[in-house]
Structure formats: structure tokens, C-alpha cells
Amino acid sequence: MLSAPGLLFFILGCAALTAPYMTLAANRIVAGDGFRAWQLAAPGPSVLALGVLAAGLAMGVLGAWPTLRVIGAALGLGALIWLLTLGSTTLLDGAGEYARVSPAAGFWCLVVVLALLLADGLTNLSPGPWARLGILGVILGLLAALLTSGLLSQLSIMQEFSSRKPAFFDALSRHLWLSLGSLLLAAIIGLPLGIACYRKPRLQDTLLPALSFLQTIPSLAMFGIMIPLLGWVGDTIPGAQAIGIAGIGFAPAFIALVLYSLLPVVANTAAGLGSTPPAAQEAARGMGMTFIQRLAKVELPLGLPIILAGLRIVLVQNIGLAVIAGLIGGGGFGAFVFQGLNQTAIDLILLGALPTVALALVAGVLMDILVALTQPHTRHVSESAP
Structure with missing residues (x-):
């Protein structure tokens, strides 16, 4: 065949x-x-x-x-x-x-x-x-x-x-800080918001459209919006520039990535918690569990695969979007891409593009494995294995 x-x-x-x-x-x-x-x-x-x-x-x-x-x-x-x-x-x-x-x-x-x-x-x-x-x-x-x-x-x-080895590993470090750091902050902000949306559907009806609107803003425009805003903060607030807040550089790229990350985190958290079977919720209530207990012992464990799927979307998305941060001095592999474009050096472009693709593929596979391990059937098989 x-x-x-x-x-x-x-x-x-x-x-x-x-x-x-x-x-x-x-x-x-x-x-x-x-x-x-x-x-x-x-x-x-x-x-x-x-x-x-x-x-x-x-x-x-x-x-x-x-x-x-x-x-x-x-x-x-x-x-x-x-x-x-x-x-x-x-x-x-x-x-x-x-x-x-x-x-x-x-x-x-x-x-x-x-x-x-x-x-x-x-x-x-x-x-x-x-x-x-x-x-x-x-x-x-x-x-x-x-x-x-x-x-x-x-x-x-x-x-x-070979001629840019120190700069390459510096770009790798900055790229990981941008993508993983923005994912972590988005999770810290988005998970409580997702829980609140699950608890209060009216909040969800208001918040998710607002976060969806942020997703419609092109990435270059979002980075451009961050430049004057953070430039004003850096010039106005004492000590802001000392901690790296300025119109260009790492800070505007990082904040823009966090804003792009909120919708998948919030939406998938609410959807994951909402996927809990009604029978499981009724059984938890019948056992006298409080809201916090139901959340920690029933709803979050059962909704974890969907929540992790949202984090996977964010991670892969941010690894790709972090390339554009090179335009505003944010560092990462985008610096090589835009240097190569300016010099018409294709191999310099590839030096930035290929590691970005590799990082996104590896991150996607690792997150898929983590999602699979949190599936109820997979957990049951793993726990029952000798």
C-alpha cells in the first residue's frame, strides 16, 4: 500500500x-x-x-x-x-x-x-x-x-x-528573556483575570473584546506606540531610565509582547475552567468544598491541558514576534535579521532567522508534550505503569 x-x-x-x-x-x-x-x-x-x-x-x-x-x-x-x-x-x-x-x-x-x-x-x-x-x-x-x-x-x-559568536549568544539570551519573560508576566497577570472571567461572565464579555482589539494592532504599530509612551515615562519619572525604561530598547518590546500574550492566556484559562464537567462540580459542592478548594483540586487540574495550550500559543507567538524587537533596539535574533537586510547579506539574515525557527519548533514540541502529560488519560497511564 x-x-x-x-x-x-x-x-x-x-x-x-x-x-x-x-x-x-x-x-x-x-x-x-x-x-x-x-x-x-x-x-x-x-x-x-x-x-x-x-x-x-x-x-x-x-x-x-x-x-x-x-x-x-x-x-x-x-x-x-x-x-x-x-x-x-x-x-x-x-x-x-x-x-x-x-x-x-x-x-x-x-x-x-x-x-x-x-x-x-x-x-x-x-x-x-x-x-x-x-x-x-x-x-x-x-x-x-x-x-x-x-x-x-x-x-x-x-x-x-564564527565572526559573531559572542554577539550570537548575547542575542540568544536576550531573545529568551523577551519570549520567556513576557510569557511569565502574561501568565501572572492573565491567569487571575481568566479565573475572574470564569467566575463573572459579564467581565468576560467586556475584557475579551478589549484584549482582542490589542491583537488586531500590527506588531510594528504596537512597538511604535510603546516608544513615545515609555520615552515619556523614562524622561518624567525619576529612576525609570536607571532600571531600563526608555523609548527604545528592551522595555517597549517586552511590554508589547506581554500585551499580545494576554488574550490567549485569559481566554484559555476561562475556557479550561469552564470545561469542567458539571457532574464533577456538583460532586465537589456536595463534598462541601469551598470555591478555592474546587478551583485548586477540581477545576484547575481538569482545565490544565486547555490552559497550557494557551501558554503554548503565547510562547511560540512571542518567539517569532521578538524578532521585530530588533527594529527598536530590543536585541534578540532580530538584530541579525535587520543587519542582514541593511547589508543585503542573506546569510546574516539566516543567522537570525534559523535559530528563531528552531526555538519556536522546540518550544512547540515541548509544550505539546507537557499538554499530553496533563491529559487525564495520559496521567492515569503514567501513574498505573510499574
């Missing part, structure tokens, strides 16, 4: 091979010349690498064995890395001191296709939350080993990283 998604991925992968796989440029700024995958090395290694890639894509077509689809995706990704290393050495040979090689559209399309094939195979295997955590750990470990091995050191993006 054939897998329809696997067949689609096979066709898309074959089409991606017709696009340039790598580019060679005279320096980091000018546009490079594209080279197809079979032009990157001698015929023998190229044919072997392409054969492994084609075999990996073909294994994805077999619908009855999802494990083979996972193995095929892993083989295909390994072949992609092999082609990169072959191409880097071949293209840079005699190209000049300032020459740069970079992955091109064909490579990125194949990465997406094989990642989707891997996700499809894992979905059909239906691993439990702890197995998913283990798989994520293996993937991150392999990625870390690859990046630190030096195999990709000739690529332009790795050279950008």
Missing part, C-alpha cells in the same frame, strides 16, 4: 532537485551563481549521495511501514549534509579568499520535504509524550554534534556565526 503524503513528498523532492542546491559568490554580499546537486563533486560521490537521497524519498512512499518513512527521512537528511560538505570543498577550491558558499533554494526545499516526511512517519507511529521527548533529545543532540563537528564550517552562515 502506498502512502499518499509519501508519494507527494517524493514528487516534491524530485522537483526540488532541479533547483540550485548551492551558490558560490565572490564575497558575502554579492549574489552567487547556482549549482545543481549533481554539479557539486566528482561523478562517483555525487551519484552515491543522490542515490541515498532518492532511496530515502522512495522509502517514504511505503505506507504500511511508518518506521521505514522515518528511516528514509533520516537517510535523506544525511545525504543532504553529505552533499553540502562535498559541494563546499569543490566550489571553494581556487575560488578566492573572500568566496562564500551557501545552501540554495533546492537544499531548503529538500529539508522541508524530508522534515515533513519525518513528521508524517512519527505521527503514524504515535509515540507517547516521553518517547517524543526522547526523539526530540536525539534530534537536538545530532544537530549539536553536526554544528560543532566542523563539517559545515566552510558554509557562509557558519562563517558569519
Whole structure:
């Protein structure tokens, strides 16, 4: 039996091979010349690498064995890395001191296709939350080993990283502070508001539309609104600038992210508490529980998966929105993105964009695992396991 998604991925992968796989440029700024995958090395290694890639894509077509689809995706990704290393050495040979090689559209399309094939195979295997955590750990470990091995050191993006290593880790720290810190503050504010909305539906009818209105404001406009407001606070209130409150920088970006985060937190908290079965509420009342006891022992535990789903939305959203903070001096990976745009340096843009995407994917998977662990069925299985 054939897998329809696997067949689609096979066709898309074959089409991606017709696009340039790598580019060679005279320096980091000018546009490079594209080279197809079979032009990157001698015929023998190229044919072997392409054969492994084609075999990996073909294994994805077999619908009855999802494990083979996972193995095929892993083989295909390994072949992609092999082609990169072959191409880097071949293209840079005699190209000049300032020459740069970079992955091109064909490579990125194949990465997406094989990642989707891997996700499809894992979905059909239906691993439990702890197995998913283990798989994520293996993937991150392999990625870390690859990046630190030096195999990709000739690529332009790795050279950008090497020349900006301290700035990169500073941007990573600032990006995490923006996204995780705004999530924490939004939770501190939003969870009590969500409980209040659950208790008083009239408050919910007033508050949620107001928070929805904040979501309609474009992110650039929101950051722009924060600049004059916090600039006035910093100039007017003694000591405000000493703690970092100013028109540009970390503070306006952080507050804007908190405002964007409130709607999912408040709405999902109210919805999660409201999802408690009436029978469970009546039983709690019959046992003489107070409101606080019902909230702590019945409603919050049963509504926790929905509440965590709201926090997941906020975390992934804030990791992406934090990039725009680079426009107002907020730091984070957005600084690399906008520097690259100003310099027309694609690899500098990727140095900011790719870690952002990776952070969002990892955060989303971790939050999904946490949501799964809080599901009543999952908790029951975990507690009854020997």
C-alpha cells in the first residue's frame, strides 16, 4: 500500500532537485551563481549521495511501514549534509579568499520535504509524550554534534556565526528573556483575570473584546506606540531610565509582547475552567468544598491541558514576534535579521532567522508534550505503569 503524503513528498523532492542546491559568490554580499546537486563533486560521490537521497524519498512512499518513512527521512537528511560538505570543498577550491558558499533554494526545499516526511512517519507511529521527548533529545543532540563537528564550517552562515559568536549568544539570551519573560508576566497577570472571567461572565464579555482589539494592532504599530509612551515615562519619572525604561530598547518590546500574550492566556484559562464537567462540580459542592478548594483540586487540574495550550500559543507567538524587537533596539535574533537586510547579506539574515525557527519548533514540541502529560488519560497511564 502506498502512502499518499509519501508519494507527494517524493514528487516534491524530485522537483526540488532541479533547483540550485548551492551558490558560490565572490564575497558575502554579492549574489552567487547556482549549482545543481549533481554539479557539486566528482561523478562517483555525487551519484552515491543522490542515490541515498532518492532511496530515502522512495522509502517514504511505503505506507504500511511508518518506521521505514522515518528511516528514509533520516537517510535523506544525511545525504543532504553529505552533499553540502562535498559541494563546499569543490566550489571553494581556487575560488578566492573572500568566496562564500551557501545552501540554495533546492537544499531548503529538500529539508522541508524530508522534515515533513519525518513528521508524517512519527505521527503514524504515535509515540507517547516521553518517547517524543526522547526523539526530540536525539534530534537536538545530532544537530549539536553536526554544528560543532566542523563539517559545515566552510558554509557562509557558519562563517558569519564564527565572526559573531559572542554577539550570537548575547542575542540568544536576550531573545529568551523577551519570549520567556513576557510569557511569565502574561501568565501572572492573565491567569487571575481568566479565573475572574470564569467566575463573572459579564467581565468576560467586556475584557475579551478589549484584549482582542490589542491583537488586531500590527506588531510594528504596537512597538511604535510603546516608544513615545515609555520615552515619556523614562524622561518624567525619576529612576525609570536607571532600571531600563526608555523609548527604545528592551522595555517597549517586552511590554508589547506581554500585551499580545494576554488574550490567549485569559481566554484559555476561562475556557479550561469552564470545561469542567458539571457532574464533577456538583460532586465537589456536595463534598462541601469551598470555591478555592474546587478551583485548586477540581477545576484547575481538569482545565490544565486547555490552559497550557494557551501558554503554548503565547510562547511560540512571542518567539517569532521578538524578532521585530530588533527594529527598536530590543536585541534578540532580530538584530541579525535587520543587519542582514541593511547589508543585503542573506546569510546574516539566516543567522537570525534559523535559530528563531528552531526555538519556536522546540518550544512547540515541548509544550505539546507537557499538554499530553496533563491529559487525564495520559496521567492515569503514567501513574498505573510499574
